[in-house]
Amino acid sequence: MATTTSPAALAKVASYAFWARDGKELATFYAAALGFQVVQEYPDEEGVPTAFLVSNADGSVLYTFYTARDHQAPNWPQDELPFHLDLSFDDIEAGEKRLLELGATKPDHQPGGGQWTVLLDPSGQPFCISPAANWQY
Structure with missing residues (x-):
């Protein structure tokens, strides 16, 4: 049985959230990679900035990066990933080079043919x- 939902009752994604040992480092990396800016820092109970909001110029896309001192990177490819980002580039070689310069690394395991x-x-x-x-439908 189909139901109709009012547009006012449909959710919108407010922010995509990520955890890392150093939220500020990760926020700075993705801000540079995407051409966004770190627009706000949020302190913890002791006043230490631990969450960092990254946004595009018009504020329509938001990412939040949290510092989680006990965060462990996945042991990829052995561990399954609960999520990951896919980034596309008009010039893939230039994009890869820039990301590596910003601090990304390239693992030996490269699935996907x-x-x-x-x-x-x-x-x-x-x-x-x-x-x-690759992302045009």
């Missing part, structure tokens, strides 16, 4: 990069 490249962000979390053309 050349359709994408896996990199690790500064927290050790895998993410994929591919040509923008």
